Amino acid sequence: MLKLPIYMDNNSTTRTDPRVVDAMIPFFTEKFGNAASRNHPFGWEADEAVGEARKQIGNLIGSGPSEIIFTSGATEAINLALKGVAQMYKKKGNHIITQVTEHKATLDTCKRLEKDGFQVTYLPVDKFGQVSAEQIREALTDKTILVSIMAANNEIGSLQPIKAIGKLCKEKGILFHTDAVQAVGKIPINVDEMGIDLLSMSGHKMYGPKGIGALYVRKKDPRVRLDPQIDGGGHERGMRSGTLPVPLIVGLGEAADICYREMAEESKKTYRLREKLRKGIMSQLPESYINGHPDERLPGNANISFAYVEGEGLMMGIKDVAVSSGSACTSASLEPSYVLRALGVGDELAHSSIRFGIGRFNTEEEVDYVIDLVVREVNRLREMSPLYEMAQEGIDLKSIEWSGH
Known part of the structure:
Protein backbone atom coordinates (compact mmCIF):
# COMPACT_ATOMS: atom_id res chain seq x y z
CA MET A 1 0.00 0.00 0.00
CA TYR A 260 30.15 -0.54 5.64
CA ARG A 261 28.26 -3.85 5.51
CA GLU A 262 25.49 -2.95 3.07
CA MET A 263 26.83 -0.19 0.80
CA ALA A 264 27.70 -2.38 -2.19
CA GLU A 265 24.19 -3.88 -2.38
CA GLU A 266 22.42 -0.70 -1.42
CA SER A 267 24.09 1.50 -4.00
CA LYS A 268 23.11 -1.00 -6.72
CA LYS A 269 19.50 -0.81 -5.63
CA THR A 270 19.53 2.99 -5.31
CA TYR A 271 21.14 3.35 -8.73
CA ARG A 272 18.54 1.05 -10.31
CA LEU A 273 15.65 3.05 -8.81
CA ARG A 274 17.22 6.35 -9.81
CA GLU A 275 17.70 5.21 -13.41
CA LYS A 276 14.13 3.95 -13.53
CA LEU A 277 12.94 7.35 -12.30
CA ARG A 278 15.19 9.32 -14.64
CA LYS A 279 14.35 7.32 -17.75
CA GLY A 280 10.67 7.10 -16.85
CA ILE A 281 10.40 10.88 -16.58
CA MET A 282 12.76 11.96 -19.36
CA SER A 283 11.53 9.48 -21.97
CA GLN A 284 8.03 10.94 -21.69
CA LEU A 285 8.96 14.62 -21.45
CA PRO A 286 10.81 16.28 -24.32
CA GLU A 287 13.09 19.15 -23.31
CA SER A 288 14.01 17.71 -19.95
CA TYR A 289 17.70 17.76 -19.11
CA ILE A 290 19.84 16.00 -16.53
CA ASN A 291 22.21 18.31 -14.60
CA GLY A 292 25.63 17.08 -13.57
CA HIS A 293 27.71 14.24 -14.98
CA PRO A 294 25.65 11.52 -16.73
CA ASP A 295 27.69 8.65 -15.21
CA GLU A 296 30.14 9.93 -12.61
CA ARG A 297 27.50 10.83 -10.05
CA LEU A 298 25.98 9.66 -6.78
CA PRO A 299 23.83 6.54 -7.27
CA GLY A 300 20.70 8.17 -5.78
CA ASN A 301 20.83 11.70 -7.22
CA ALA A 302 18.88 12.91 -10.26
CA ASN A 303 18.74 16.66 -10.85
CA ILE A 304 16.47 17.38 -13.82
CA SER A 305 15.50 20.66 -15.51
CA PHE A 306 12.15 20.92 -17.29
CA ALA A 307 12.03 23.67 -19.92
CA TYR A 308 8.94 25.99 -19.83
CA VAL A 309 8.07 25.03 -16.26
CA GLU A 310 8.73 26.98 -13.05
CA GLY A 311 10.41 24.77 -10.46
CA GLU A 312 8.43 26.22 -7.57
CA GLY A 313 5.17 25.72 -9.50
CA LEU A 314 6.08 22.13 -10.23
CA MET A 315 6.91 21.52 -6.57
CA MET A 316 3.47 22.80 -5.60
CA GLY A 317 1.93 20.48 -8.19
CA ILE A 318 3.74 17.45 -6.78
CA LYS A 319 3.41 18.46 -3.12
CA ASP A 320 2.86 14.82 -2.10
CA VAL A 321 6.50 14.21 -3.00
CA ALA A 322 9.32 15.76 -0.98
CA VAL A 323 11.97 16.98 -3.43
CA SER A 324 13.96 20.19 -3.63
CA SER A 325 14.72 22.87 -6.14
CA GLY A 326 18.29 24.10 -5.82
CA SER A 327 19.89 23.33 -2.48
CA ALA A 328 17.98 22.89 0.77
CA CYS A 329 20.61 24.76 2.76
CA THR A 330 20.19 27.96 0.78
CA SER A 331 16.55 27.75 -0.30
CA ALA A 332 15.69 30.93 1.57
CA SER A 333 16.89 32.86 -1.47
CA LEU A 334 15.07 33.08 -4.81
CA GLU A 335 18.29 33.30 -6.81
CA PRO A 336 18.69 30.39 -9.20
CA SER A 337 21.14 27.84 -7.85
CA TYR A 338 24.77 29.03 -7.94
CA VAL A 339 25.78 25.43 -8.68
CA LEU A 340 23.65 25.23 -11.84
CA ARG A 341 24.82 28.70 -12.90
CA ALA A 342 28.42 27.54 -12.59
CA LEU A 343 27.70 24.71 -15.06
CA GLY A 344 26.47 27.31 -17.54
CA VAL A 345 22.77 26.40 -17.15
CA GLY A 346 20.66 29.45 -18.11
CA ASP A 347 18.46 31.12 -15.49
CA GLU A 348 15.19 29.79 -16.97
CA LEU A 349 16.36 26.19 -16.88
CA ALA A 350 18.03 26.67 -13.50
CA HIS A 351 14.70 27.88 -12.12
CA SER A 352 12.99 24.79 -13.52
CA SER A 353 15.27 22.22 -11.92
CA ILE A 354 14.16 19.62 -9.41
CA ARG A 355 16.51 17.47 -7.34
CA PHE A 356 15.31 13.94 -6.67
CA GLY A 357 17.27 12.13 -3.96
CA ILE A 358 16.58 8.39 -3.82
CA GLY A 359 17.63 6.58 -0.67
CA ARG A 360 17.61 3.42 1.40
CA PHE A 361 13.89 3.48 2.19
CA ASN A 362 12.47 4.29 -1.25
CA THR A 363 10.51 1.59 -3.09
CA GLU A 364 9.78 0.60 -6.67
CA GLU A 365 6.13 1.51 -6.11
CA GLU A 366 7.04 5.04 -5.00
CA VAL A 367 9.20 5.54 -8.09
CA ASP A 368 6.33 4.46 -10.37
CA TYR A 369 3.98 6.89 -8.63
CA VAL A 370 6.44 9.79 -8.87
CA ILE A 371 7.12 9.20 -12.59
CA ASP A 372 3.40 9.38 -13.39
CA LEU A 373 2.82 12.41 -11.18
CA VAL A 374 5.77 14.44 -12.51
CA VAL A 375 4.95 13.69 -16.16
CA ARG A 376 1.31 14.67 -15.62
CA GLU A 377 2.16 17.90 -13.79
CA VAL A 378 4.87 19.04 -16.22
CA ASN A 379 2.46 18.50 -19.12
CA ARG A 380 -0.27 20.41 -17.29
CA LEU A 381 2.00 23.37 -16.52
CA ARG A 382 3.37 23.44 -20.06
CA GLU A 383 -0.13 23.58 -21.50
CA MET A 384 -0.63 26.79 -19.51
CA SER A 385 2.66 28.31 -20.74
CA PRO A 386 2.50 30.68 -23.70
CA LEU A 387 6.25 30.25 -24.18
CA TYR A 388 5.85 26.50 -24.58
CA GLU A 389 3.13 27.05 -27.17
CA MET A 390 5.38 29.41 -29.16
CA ALA A 391 8.28 26.97 -28.97
CA GLN A 392 6.00 24.17 -30.20
CA GLU A 393 5.18 26.33 -33.22
CA GLY A 394 8.87 26.56 -33.99
CA ILE A 395 9.36 30.19 -32.93
CA ASP A 396 12.92 30.80 -31.72
CA LEU A 397 12.31 32.41 -28.31
CA LYS A 398 15.84 33.83 -28.19
CA SER A 399 15.18 35.91 -31.30
CA ILE A 400 12.11 37.66 -29.92
CA GLU A 401 12.47 41.26 -28.81
CA TRP A 402 10.36 41.64 -25.69
CA SER A 403 9.04 45.14 -25.19
CA GLY A 404 8.30 46.94 -21.96
CA HIS A 405 11.69 46.86 -20.22
Whole structure:
Protein backbone atom coordinates (compact mmCIF):
# COMPACT_ATOMS: atom_id res chain seq x y z
CA MET A 1 0.00 0.00 0.00
CA LEU A 2 1.53 3.32 -1.08
CA LYS A 3 1.82 5.86 1.71
CA LEU A 4 1.79 9.59 1.03
CA PRO A 5 3.68 11.90 1.26
CA ILE A 6 6.69 10.24 -0.41
CA TYR A 7 10.17 11.28 0.69
CA MET A 8 12.66 11.82 -2.16
CA ASP A 9 14.93 14.47 -0.69
CA ASN A 10 17.67 12.21 0.65
CA ASN A 11 20.45 14.61 -0.34
CA SER A 12 19.19 17.14 2.22
CA THR A 13 18.67 14.67 5.04
CA THR A 14 17.94 10.99 5.57
CA ARG A 15 15.60 9.21 7.91
CA THR A 16 17.48 7.76 10.88
CA ASP A 17 17.64 4.01 10.40
CA PRO A 18 15.59 2.24 13.12
CA ARG A 19 18.64 0.04 13.82
CA VAL A 20 20.61 3.21 14.60
CA VAL A 21 17.90 4.44 16.99
CA ASP A 22 17.92 1.05 18.77
CA ALA A 23 21.68 1.28 19.27
CA MET A 24 21.38 4.82 20.70
CA ILE A 25 18.52 4.37 23.17
CA PRO A 26 20.43 2.70 26.06
CA PHE A 27 22.93 5.58 26.08
CA PHE A 28 20.24 8.09 27.04
CA THR A 29 19.00 6.17 30.08
CA GLU A 30 20.98 3.23 31.47
CA LYS A 31 24.46 3.93 30.06
CA PHE A 32 24.43 7.67 30.57
CA GLY A 33 28.03 8.21 31.75
CA ASN A 34 30.37 10.97 30.61
CA ALA A 35 33.08 9.51 28.37
CA ALA A 36 35.62 11.81 30.06
CA SER A 37 34.88 10.41 33.57
CA ARG A 38 37.82 8.04 33.89
CA ASN A 39 37.28 6.91 37.47
CA HIS A 40 34.05 4.87 37.50
CA PRO A 41 32.24 2.21 35.42
CA PHE A 42 29.67 4.67 33.99
CA GLY A 43 32.46 6.72 32.40
CA TRP A 44 34.37 3.62 31.23
CA GLU A 45 31.28 2.23 29.56
CA ALA A 46 30.65 5.51 27.70
CA ASP A 47 34.31 5.81 26.71
CA GLU A 48 34.29 2.25 25.37
CA ALA A 49 31.19 2.98 23.27
CA VAL A 50 32.85 6.08 21.80
CA GLY A 51 35.98 4.04 21.02
CA GLU A 52 33.84 1.45 19.22
CA ALA A 53 32.17 4.19 17.14
CA ARG A 54 35.60 5.57 16.12
CA LYS A 55 36.50 2.08 14.88
CA GLN A 56 33.25 1.72 12.93
CA ILE A 57 33.76 5.08 11.20
CA GLY A 58 37.44 4.31 10.58
CA ASN A 59 36.47 1.04 8.88
CA LEU A 60 34.16 2.86 6.51
CA ILE A 61 36.77 5.38 5.30
CA GLY A 62 39.94 3.34 5.84
CA SER A 63 41.37 5.36 8.75
CA GLY A 64 42.60 4.54 12.23
CA PRO A 65 40.11 5.04 15.10
CA SER A 66 42.24 7.74 16.75
CA GLU A 67 42.14 9.85 13.57
CA ILE A 68 38.39 10.53 14.01
CA ILE A 69 37.46 13.81 15.75
CA PHE A 70 33.77 14.24 16.67
CA THR A 71 32.00 17.51 15.85
CA SER A 72 28.42 18.82 15.91
CA GLY A 73 28.08 18.14 12.17
CA ALA A 74 29.83 18.63 8.85
CA THR A 75 29.60 22.44 8.93
CA GLU A 76 31.69 22.48 12.09
CA ALA A 77 34.03 19.80 10.72
CA ILE A 78 34.66 21.89 7.58
CA ASN A 79 35.20 25.05 9.65
CA LEU A 80 37.66 23.20 11.88
CA ALA A 81 39.53 21.72 8.91
CA LEU A 82 39.88 24.93 6.90
CA LYS A 83 40.38 27.47 9.70
CA GLY A 84 42.42 24.98 11.74
CA VAL A 85 44.88 24.36 8.89
CA ALA A 86 45.00 28.02 7.79
CA GLN A 87 45.89 29.26 11.26
CA MET A 88 48.29 26.42 12.08
CA TYR A 89 50.27 26.63 8.82
CA LYS A 90 50.13 30.37 8.10
CA LYS A 91 53.90 30.74 8.50
CA LYS A 92 54.26 28.29 5.61
CA GLY A 93 51.84 30.10 3.29
CA ASN A 94 48.46 31.81 2.98
CA HIS A 95 46.98 30.33 -0.21
CA ILE A 96 44.00 27.94 -0.36
CA ILE A 97 42.43 26.34 -3.45
CA THR A 98 38.78 25.29 -3.70
CA GLN A 99 36.07 25.39 -6.40
CA VAL A 100 32.95 27.44 -7.09
CA THR A 101 30.34 24.68 -6.57
CA GLU A 102 31.36 23.70 -3.03
CA HIS A 103 28.76 23.69 -0.27
CA LYS A 104 28.26 27.05 1.48
CA ALA A 105 29.95 25.61 4.58
CA THR A 106 33.20 25.61 2.57
CA LEU A 107 32.60 28.78 0.52
CA ASP A 108 31.57 30.91 3.49
CA THR A 109 34.49 29.63 5.57
CA CYS A 110 36.84 30.58 2.72
CA LYS A 111 35.24 34.04 2.55
CA ARG A 112 35.93 34.45 6.27
CA LEU A 113 39.55 33.38 5.77
CA GLU A 114 39.91 35.95 2.98
CA LYS A 115 38.90 38.64 5.50
CA ASP A 116 41.70 37.33 7.73
CA GLY A 117 44.27 37.87 4.97
CA PHE A 118 44.32 34.47 3.26
CA GLN A 119 44.24 34.20 -0.54
CA VAL A 120 41.61 31.81 -1.95
CA THR A 121 41.41 30.57 -5.53
CA TYR A 122 37.91 29.44 -6.56
CA LEU A 123 38.31 27.16 -9.58
CA PRO A 124 35.57 27.13 -12.24
CA VAL A 125 33.92 23.80 -13.13
CA ASP A 126 33.09 22.28 -16.52
CA LYS A 127 29.55 21.71 -17.78
CA PHE A 128 29.32 18.54 -15.67
CA GLY A 129 30.36 20.38 -12.49
CA GLN A 130 33.80 18.85 -12.29
CA VAL A 131 37.32 20.21 -11.81
CA SER A 132 40.50 18.43 -12.90
CA ALA A 133 43.77 17.76 -11.09
CA GLU A 134 45.39 19.69 -13.96
CA GLN A 135 43.42 22.85 -13.05
CA ILE A 136 44.63 22.51 -9.48
CA ARG A 137 48.23 22.01 -10.60
CA GLU A 138 48.02 25.26 -12.59
CA ALA A 139 46.56 27.15 -9.64
CA LEU A 140 49.28 26.10 -7.18
CA THR A 141 51.74 28.68 -5.90
CA ASP A 142 54.65 28.36 -3.48
CA LYS A 143 52.27 29.77 -0.85
CA THR A 144 49.57 27.06 -1.25
CA ILE A 145 48.96 25.20 2.02
CA LEU A 146 45.56 23.55 1.45
CA VAL A 147 43.32 22.23 -1.32
CA SER A 148 39.64 21.61 -0.45
CA ILE A 149 37.47 19.84 -3.04
CA MET A 150 34.18 18.05 -2.26
CA ALA A 151 33.89 14.35 -3.11
CA ALA A 152 30.32 14.61 -4.46
CA ASN A 153 28.09 17.61 -5.06
CA ASN A 154 24.95 17.94 -2.92
CA GLU A 155 22.80 19.43 -5.70
CA ILE A 156 23.82 17.72 -8.91
CA GLY A 157 25.48 14.58 -7.55
CA SER A 158 28.62 14.93 -9.70
CA LEU A 159 31.72 13.17 -8.35
CA GLN A 160 35.13 14.83 -8.36
CA PRO A 161 38.43 13.09 -9.30
CA ILE A 162 39.46 12.89 -5.65
CA LYS A 163 42.17 10.26 -6.14
CA ALA A 164 43.95 12.27 -8.86
CA ILE A 165 43.76 15.42 -6.74
CA GLY A 166 45.03 13.57 -3.66
CA LYS A 167 47.98 12.20 -5.64
CA LEU A 168 48.90 15.70 -6.87
CA CYS A 169 48.69 17.16 -3.36
CA LYS A 170 50.95 14.37 -2.02
CA GLU A 171 53.54 15.08 -4.74
CA LYS A 172 53.55 18.75 -3.82
CA GLY A 173 53.41 18.29 -0.04
CA ILE A 174 50.14 20.23 0.24
CA LEU A 175 47.31 19.22 2.59
CA PHE A 176 44.12 17.94 0.98
CA HIS A 177 40.66 18.25 2.59
CA THR A 178 37.48 16.80 1.12
CA ASP A 179 33.90 17.53 2.12
CA ALA A 180 32.67 13.95 1.78
CA VAL A 181 29.24 14.51 3.33
CA GLN A 182 27.28 13.24 0.31
CA ALA A 183 29.76 10.49 -0.58
CA VAL A 184 30.52 8.65 2.65
CA GLY A 185 28.37 5.54 2.92
CA LYS A 186 27.16 5.84 -0.69
CA ILE A 187 30.34 5.25 -2.69
CA PRO A 188 33.67 3.72 -1.62
CA ILE A 189 35.99 6.22 0.06
CA ASN A 190 39.45 5.30 1.31
CA VAL A 191 41.58 8.08 2.77
CA ASP A 192 44.91 6.32 2.08
CA GLU A 193 44.14 5.21 -1.46
CA MET A 194 42.79 8.67 -2.29
CA GLY A 195 45.53 10.68 -0.58
CA ILE A 196 43.07 12.49 1.70
CA ASP A 197 44.50 14.29 4.77
CA LEU A 198 41.24 15.70 6.17
CA LEU A 199 37.68 14.50 5.53
CA SER A 200 34.38 15.96 6.77
CA MET A 201 31.25 13.88 7.23
CA SER A 202 27.82 14.16 8.80
CA GLY A 203 25.49 11.68 10.52
CA HIS A 204 22.20 12.83 9.06
CA LYS A 205 23.20 12.26 5.42
CA MET A 206 23.91 8.58 6.04
CA TYR A 207 20.87 7.43 8.05
CA GLY A 208 22.34 8.54 11.37
CA PRO A 209 21.11 11.26 13.77
CA LYS A 210 21.33 15.02 13.21
CA GLY A 211 23.71 17.06 15.33
CA ILE A 212 26.74 14.80 14.97
CA GLY A 213 29.55 14.80 12.44
CA ALA A 214 33.19 13.87 12.29
CA LEU A 215 36.46 15.15 10.91
CA TYR A 216 39.14 12.67 9.89
CA VAL A 217 42.58 14.15 10.64
CA ARG A 218 45.58 12.23 9.28
CA LYS A 219 48.08 11.20 11.97
CA LYS A 220 51.11 10.22 9.89
CA ASP A 221 52.66 10.98 6.47
CA PRO A 222 51.97 13.82 7.13
CA ARG A 223 50.84 14.35 10.70
CA VAL A 224 48.19 17.06 10.31
CA ARG A 225 48.01 19.69 13.05
CA LEU A 226 45.04 21.98 13.59
CA ASP A 227 44.47 25.16 15.51
CA PRO A 228 41.38 24.37 17.65
CA GLN A 229 38.29 26.54 17.05
CA ILE A 230 36.51 25.63 20.31
CA ASP A 231 38.51 25.85 23.51
CA GLY A 232 37.74 24.06 26.76
CA GLY A 233 38.74 20.81 28.41
CA GLY A 234 41.08 19.63 25.66
CA HIS A 235 38.82 16.81 24.43
CA GLU A 236 39.41 15.11 21.06
CA ARG A 237 43.23 15.27 21.06
CA GLY A 238 42.93 18.96 22.00
CA MET A 239 41.31 19.78 18.65
CA ARG A 240 37.69 20.07 19.74
CA SER A 241 36.69 20.62 23.35
CA GLY A 242 33.26 19.77 24.70
CA THR A 243 31.58 16.84 26.42
CA LEU A 244 31.05 14.11 23.87
CA PRO A 245 27.38 13.44 22.98
CA VAL A 246 27.68 9.68 23.50
CA PRO A 247 24.20 8.67 22.20
CA LEU A 248 24.77 10.60 18.97
CA ILE A 249 28.28 9.20 18.57
CA VAL A 250 26.98 5.67 19.06
CA GLY A 251 24.36 6.45 16.40
CA LEU A 252 26.95 7.73 13.93
CA GLY A 253 29.09 4.65 14.56
CA GLU A 254 26.17 2.29 13.98
CA ALA A 255 25.15 4.19 10.82
CA ALA A 256 28.71 3.89 9.51
CA ASP A 257 28.77 0.17 10.32
CA ILE A 258 25.52 -0.46 8.43
CA CYS A 259 26.91 1.45 5.42
CA TYR A 260 30.15 -0.54 5.64
CA ARG A 261 28.26 -3.85 5.51
CA GLU A 262 25.49 -2.95 3.07
CA MET A 263 26.83 -0.19 0.80
CA ALA A 264 27.70 -2.38 -2.19
CA GLU A 265 24.19 -3.88 -2.38
CA GLU A 266 22.42 -0.70 -1.42
CA SER A 267 24.09 1.50 -4.00
CA LYS A 268 23.11 -1.00 -6.72
CA LYS A 269 19.50 -0.81 -5.63
CA THR A 270 19.53 2.99 -5.31
CA TYR A 271 21.14 3.35 -8.73
CA ARG A 272 18.54 1.05 -10.31
CA LEU A 273 15.65 3.05 -8.81
CA ARG A 274 17.22 6.35 -9.81
CA GLU A 275 17.70 5.21 -13.41
CA LYS A 276 14.13 3.95 -13.53
CA LEU A 277 12.94 7.35 -12.30
CA ARG A 278 15.19 9.32 -14.64
CA LYS A 279 14.35 7.32 -17.75
CA GLY A 280 10.67 7.10 -16.85
CA ILE A 281 10.40 10.88 -16.58
CA MET A 282 12.76 11.96 -19.36
CA SER A 283 11.53 9.48 -21.97
CA GLN A 284 8.03 10.94 -21.69
CA LEU A 285 8.96 14.62 -21.45
CA PRO A 286 10.81 16.28 -24.32
CA GLU A 287 13.09 19.15 -23.31
CA SER A 288 14.01 17.71 -19.95
CA TYR A 289 17.70 17.76 -19.11
CA ILE A 290 19.84 16.00 -16.53
CA ASN A 291 22.21 18.31 -14.60
CA GLY A 292 25.63 17.08 -13.57
CA HIS A 293 27.71 14.24 -14.98
CA PRO A 294 25.65 11.52 -16.73
CA ASP A 295 27.69 8.65 -15.21
CA GLU A 296 30.14 9.93 -12.61
CA ARG A 297 27.50 10.83 -10.05
CA LEU A 298 25.98 9.66 -6.78
CA PRO A 299 23.83 6.54 -7.27
CA GLY A 300 20.70 8.17 -5.78
CA ASN A 301 20.83 11.70 -7.22
CA ALA A 302 18.88 12.91 -10.26
CA ASN A 303 18.74 16.66 -10.85
CA ILE A 304 16.47 17.38 -13.82
CA SER A 305 15.50 20.66 -15.51
CA PHE A 306 12.15 20.92 -17.29
CA ALA A 307 12.03 23.67 -19.92
CA TYR A 308 8.94 25.99 -19.83
CA VAL A 309 8.07 25.03 -16.26
CA GLU A 310 8.73 26.98 -13.05
CA GLY A 311 10.41 24.77 -10.46
CA GLU A 312 8.43 26.22 -7.57
CA GLY A 313 5.17 25.72 -9.50
CA LEU A 314 6.08 22.13 -10.23
CA MET A 315 6.91 21.52 -6.57
CA MET A 316 3.47 22.80 -5.60
CA GLY A 317 1.93 20.48 -8.19
CA ILE A 318 3.74 17.45 -6.78
CA LYS A 319 3.41 18.46 -3.12
CA ASP A 320 2.86 14.82 -2.10
CA VAL A 321 6.50 14.21 -3.00
CA ALA A 322 9.32 15.76 -0.98
CA VAL A 323 11.97 16.98 -3.43
CA SER A 324 13.96 20.19 -3.63
CA SER A 325 14.72 22.87 -6.14
CA GLY A 326 18.29 24.10 -5.82
CA SER A 327 19.89 23.33 -2.48
CA ALA A 328 17.98 22.89 0.77
CA CYS A 329 20.61 24.76 2.76
CA THR A 330 20.19 27.96 0.78
CA SER A 331 16.55 27.75 -0.30
CA ALA A 332 15.69 30.93 1.57
CA SER A 333 16.89 32.86 -1.47
CA LEU A 334 15.07 33.08 -4.81
CA GLU A 335 18.29 33.30 -6.81
CA PRO A 336 18.69 30.39 -9.20
CA SER A 337 21.14 27.84 -7.85
CA TYR A 338 24.77 29.03 -7.94
CA VAL A 339 25.78 25.43 -8.68
CA LEU A 340 23.65 25.23 -11.84
CA ARG A 341 24.82 28.70 -12.90
CA ALA A 342 28.42 27.54 -12.59
CA LEU A 343 27.70 24.71 -15.06
CA GLY A 344 26.47 27.31 -17.54
CA VAL A 345 22.77 26.40 -17.15
CA GLY A 346 20.66 29.45 -18.11
CA ASP A 347 18.46 31.12 -15.49
CA GLU A 348 15.19 29.79 -16.97
CA LEU A 349 16.36 26.19 -16.88
CA ALA A 350 18.03 26.67 -13.50
CA HIS A 351 14.70 27.88 -12.12
CA SER A 352 12.99 24.79 -13.52
CA SER A 353 15.27 22.22 -11.92
CA ILE A 354 14.16 19.62 -9.41
CA ARG A 355 16.51 17.47 -7.34
CA PHE A 356 15.31 13.94 -6.67
CA GLY A 357 17.27 12.13 -3.96
CA ILE A 358 16.58 8.39 -3.82
CA GLY A 359 17.63 6.58 -0.67
CA ARG A 360 17.61 3.42 1.40
CA PHE A 361 13.89 3.48 2.19
CA ASN A 362 12.47 4.29 -1.25
CA THR A 363 10.51 1.59 -3.09
CA GLU A 364 9.78 0.60 -6.67
CA GLU A 365 6.13 1.51 -6.11
CA GLU A 366 7.04 5.04 -5.00
CA VAL A 367 9.20 5.54 -8.09
CA ASP A 368 6.33 4.46 -10.37
CA TYR A 369 3.98 6.89 -8.63
CA VAL A 370 6.44 9.79 -8.87
CA ILE A 371 7.12 9.20 -12.59
CA ASP A 372 3.40 9.38 -13.39
CA LEU A 373 2.82 12.41 -11.18
CA VAL A 374 5.77 14.44 -12.51
CA VAL A 375 4.95 13.69 -16.16
CA ARG A 376 1.31 14.67 -15.62
CA GLU A 377 2.16 17.90 -13.79
CA VAL A 378 4.87 19.04 -16.22
CA ASN A 379 2.46 18.50 -19.12
CA ARG A 380 -0.27 20.41 -17.29
CA LEU A 381 2.00 23.37 -16.52
CA ARG A 382 3.37 23.44 -20.06
CA GLU A 383 -0.13 23.58 -21.50
CA MET A 384 -0.63 26.79 -19.51
CA SER A 385 2.66 28.31 -20.74
CA PRO A 386 2.50 30.68 -23.70
CA LEU A 387 6.25 30.25 -24.18
CA TYR A 388 5.85 26.50 -24.58
CA GLU A 389 3.13 27.05 -27.17
CA MET A 390 5.38 29.41 -29.16
CA ALA A 391 8.28 26.97 -28.97
CA GLN A 392 6.00 24.17 -30.20
CA GLU A 393 5.18 26.33 -33.22
CA GLY A 394 8.87 26.56 -33.99
CA ILE A 395 9.36 30.19 -32.93
CA ASP A 396 12.92 30.80 -31.72
CA LEU A 397 12.31 32.41 -28.31
CA LYS A 398 15.84 33.83 -28.19
CA SER A 399 15.18 35.91 -31.30
CA ILE A 400 12.11 37.66 -29.92
CA GLU A 401 12.47 41.26 -28.81
CA TRP A 402 10.36 41.64 -25.69
CA SER A 403 9.04 45.14 -25.19
CA GLY A 404 8.30 46.94 -21.96
CA HIS A 405 11.69 46.86 -20.22
